[in-house]
Amino acid sequence: MNVFEHICAVIREVPEGKVTTYGRVAQIAGIGRNARMVSWALHSLPAGSDVPWHRVVNRLGRISYSDSRGGHDHLQRDLLENEGVVFDADETIDLKKFLWAGKEVE
DNA sequence: GTAATGACCCGTC
DNA sequence: GGACGGGCCATTA
Numbered sequence: 001m002n003v004f005e006h007i008c009a010v011i012r013e014v015p016e017g018k019v020t021t022y023g024r025v026a027q028i029a030g031i032g033r034n035a036r037m038v039s040w041a042l043h044s045l046p047a048g049s050d051v052p053w054h055r056v057v058n059r060l061g062r063i064s065y066s067d068s069r070g071g072h073d074h075l076q077r078d079l080l081e082n083e084g085v086v087f088d089a090d091e092t093i094d095l096k097k098f099l100w101a102g103k104e105v106e
Numbered sequence: 107g108t109a110a111t112g113a114c115c116c117g118t119c
Numbered sequence: 120g121g122a123c124g125g126g127c128c129a130t131t132a
Contacts, residue, residue, distance in 0.1 A: 003129075022114055026127095034128050035114040043113060044130085056113085064113040 003031050007041040014055045017084035018100040019093055021059045028102050039064070054079040055100075061093035 006029040014020050022035035031037055042053045054076040058064045063076050085098050
């Protein structure tokens, strides 16, 4: 199976109001430290995908979107805030409260 | 076919 | 405690 589907499956497991990091998704997806593949997957995600890609942020809890993609990152932040995720004054998410534990704590 | 890049993470200085 | 570099695997040129 393509890692792409693995990554999508993991991201779909992320509940609303929660966020996860690339490394976490990569770990759960079974690709270890290949967080870069996660970024690639999100970058290659179709427009009508059921994957909440906006819940995927970097390890610091900041929005990752092609280095803000020139200013279109506000969309992702808006989606997260709409789900109950609060952002810091520095556009950073409080991972202590919103970081999705994942399946590794089963 | 080879070479370079990538919305990143971890380890070390 | 903070900053820098290297590395993982897959995709694209």
